[in-house]
Amino acid sequence: MNDWLPFRRLALLGFGLIGSSLARAARREGLAERIVCADRSVNVLDVARRLDLVDEAHADPAAAVAGADLVLVCTPVGAYAEVGQAIAPHLASGAILSDVGSVKQVAIRDLGPLVPEGVHFIPGHPVAGTEESGPEAGFADLFRDRWCILTPPPTAGEAAIARLAGFWQRIGSRVEVMDARHHDLVLAITSHLPHLIAYNIVGTADDLETVTKSEVIKYSAGGFRDFTRIAASDPTMWRDVFLNNREAVLEMLGRFTEDLAALQRAIRWGDGETLFNLFTRTRAIRRAIIDAGQEEAAPNFGRRPKGAVRKD
Amino acid sequence: MNDWLPFRRLALLGFGLIGSSLARAARREGLAERIVCADRSVNVLDVARRLDLVDEAHADPAAAVAGADLVLVCTPVGAYAEVGQAIAPHLASGAILSDVGSVKQVAIRDLGPLVPEGVHFIPGHPVAGTEESGPEAGFADLFRDRWCILTPPPTAGEAAIARLAGFWQRIGSRVEVMDARHHDLVLAITSHLPHLIAYNIVGTADDLETVTKSEVIKYSAGGFRDFTRIAASDPTMWRDVFLNNREAVLEMLGRFTEDLAALQRAIRWGDGETLFNLFTRTRAIRRAIIDAGQEEAAPNFGRRPKGAVRKD
Numbered sequence: 240m241n242d243w244l245p246f247r248r249l250a251l252l253g254f255g256l257i258g259s260s261l262a263r264a265a266r267r268e269g270l271a272e273r274i275v276c277a278d279r280s281v282n283v284l285d286v287a288r289r290l291d292l293v294d295e296a297h298a299d300p301a302a303a304v305a306g307a308d309l310v311l312v313c314t315p316v317g318a319y320a321e322v323g324q325a326i327a328p329h330l331a332s333g334a335i336l337s338d339v340g341s342v343k344q345v346a347i348r349d350l351g352p353l354v355p356e357g358v359h360f361i362p363g364h365p366v367a368g369t370e371e372s373g374p375e376a377g378f379a380d381l382f383r384d385r386w387c388i389l390t391p392p393p394t395a396g397e398a399a400i401a402r403l404a405g406f407w408q409r410i411g412s413r414v415e416v417m418d419a420r421h422h423d424l425v426l427a428i429t430s431h432l433p434h435l436i437a438y439n440i441v442g443t444a445d446d447l448e449t450v451t452k453s454e455v456i457k458y459s460a461g462g463f464r465d466f467t468r469i470a471a472s473d474p475t476m477w478r479d480v481f482l483n484n485r486e487a488v489l490e491m492l493g494r495f496t497e498d499l500a501a502l503q504r505a506i507r508w509g510d511g512e513t514l515f516n517l518f519t520r521t522r523a524i525r526r527a528i529i530d531a532g533q534e535e536a537a538p539n540f541g542r543r544p545k546g547a548v549r550k551d
Numbered sequence: 552m553n554d555w556l557p558f559r560r561l562a563l564l565g566f567g568l569i570g571s572s573l574a575r576a577a578r579r580e581g582l583a584e585r586i587v588c589a590d591r592s593v594n595v596l597d598v599a600r601r602l603d604l605v606d607e608a609h610a611d612p613a614a615a616v617a618g619a620d621l622v623l624v625c626t627p628v629g630a631y632a633e634v635g636q637a638i639a640p641h642l643a644s645g646a647i648l649s650d651v652g653s654v655k656q657v658a659i660r661d662l663g664p665l666v667p668e669g670v671h672f673i674p675g676h677p678v679a680g681t682e683e684s685g686p687e688a689g690f691a692d693l694f695r696d697r698w699c700i701l702t703p704p705p706t707a708g709e710a711a712i713a714r715l716a717g718f719w720q721r722i723g724s725r726v727e728v729m730d731a732r733h734h735d736l737v738l739a740i741t742s743h744l745p746h747l748i749a750y751n752i753v754g755t756a757d758d759l760e761t762v763t764k765s766e767v768i769k770y771s772a773g774g775f776r777d778f779t780r781i782a783a784s785d786p787t788m789w790r791d792v793f794l795n796n797r798e799a800v801l802e803m804l805g806r807f808t809e810d811l812a813a814l815q816r817a818i819r820w821g822d823g824e825t826l827f828n829l830f831t832r833t834r835a836i837r838r839a840i841i842d843a844g845q846e847e848a849a850p851n852f853g854r855r856p857k858g859a860v861r862k863d
Contacts, residue, residue: 425770436811437833455741461738465745507797521782522786527764531769
């Protein structure tokens, strides 16, 4: 990794939370001589210019990728086919084309066939984010200590994979290479299903007629508010995730529903032992996540740490 | 509230996260001349003495309540009948007997019939907590800006209710009076069902054979880790909640499952509009919770706020 050289031109297509965080991180670490973005929203381009996050901000993705040696697609995955059509004729030979989408088989399906000879296509997914959206919500440290999963096709060159991995490592990420199909299964349980369930329970609460909306809001500190944070994530991004990882999400949802039916039965029949055993087992997983550096140990339900008032 | 006088002797029965936080808060605010606790765990009593959180620490709850003018039961709700039997003959006339349990009809069912004439019985529930347990995890600010719900029986005296409400207000809580049955319904959706679902998905993930435990842990930042925090809550307390609020939990679970089936169908049939509409609607509820002071606005998925490293 010591002979790693900056890219000449980094093109970020889609400039929301992830794209703008990448611009900030890449600039801070000096990973590209020139950083450019494209976005179909005029407002987003205005923000990119006003905050001076990029060297060029384009409405046309083709203009952004021209001459770029690293192109990262940062749009919702449902836009990949359209973006791919727009940029394919303009991709420079020798360039690396990657993305940050939460589903990887769709990147291979919608972008893969459009990639010209001589361009290195290596789909990627940084497992990082916040419940906020848009370029103003981004920050350079978003990827620090998080995992970035690369799912290169079998034909991808080792040198290009190593170069892209070096980029992610330099902005603080750990890199793992994985088969795209397996990625989609893993993320279905660690990310997609949690979001689906959170969206669902918030919707259920919103629809009740026996409990008022005001009561749901006032007494949300009992656990519900943590679900609303997840359910505040970007609607377009998440719609596209579920539409494009259908098979794996339905598989995990089926298992979840089965297990929930068993819990429901335990409650109905007063089977305290089944409940207690599950509730004890789940504690160990949290401990392992903290030990793996993927979570802070400090309790968060109290929100304000002991006695202090947070300023942020 | 200006003529509010401290209690002479506050007895906390059960000295875990909530009981010990009450001791800290009551002492800091000078709300009782003497604060005593009882717990059946020798270790817990040792901690209470070592940290100097109380004036007396008893193994026998009867010894703690003797002469107390405020008694707060802070055990899991499944222990109420036993605690009630032990203390009933020793309760002082004119004392207020309350509790902090997450289910209120069970307090009325298991404690109510044992309360001697002349004792004011007013069940209560502070909607506050963390994912940690035990007296070392407590802190005085736990109840600040949180709601405490009182569910007095129709016969309860106004003066006793006002006096108990004053206690909670002085440790920073807002107080609401509610019917016990309605309380149990409201908390079933804002607290009990979220916990059940979190426990369930963590169990589902733990059981998978196609995704390894190490993968679940590594890629948990995509949403799953937030569920593990909720699923790290105290197993005994939560077993007792589900066994004692069965009807309301099953009602809310039925609605949740119905709604989830509709979402499942939308995913299977590629109905992006249904998904997008739900995902947009849920954002508004989070905004309302933040506006109501029950949640911080700062994004938490990034965990470390922009560029900073938390010291706690």
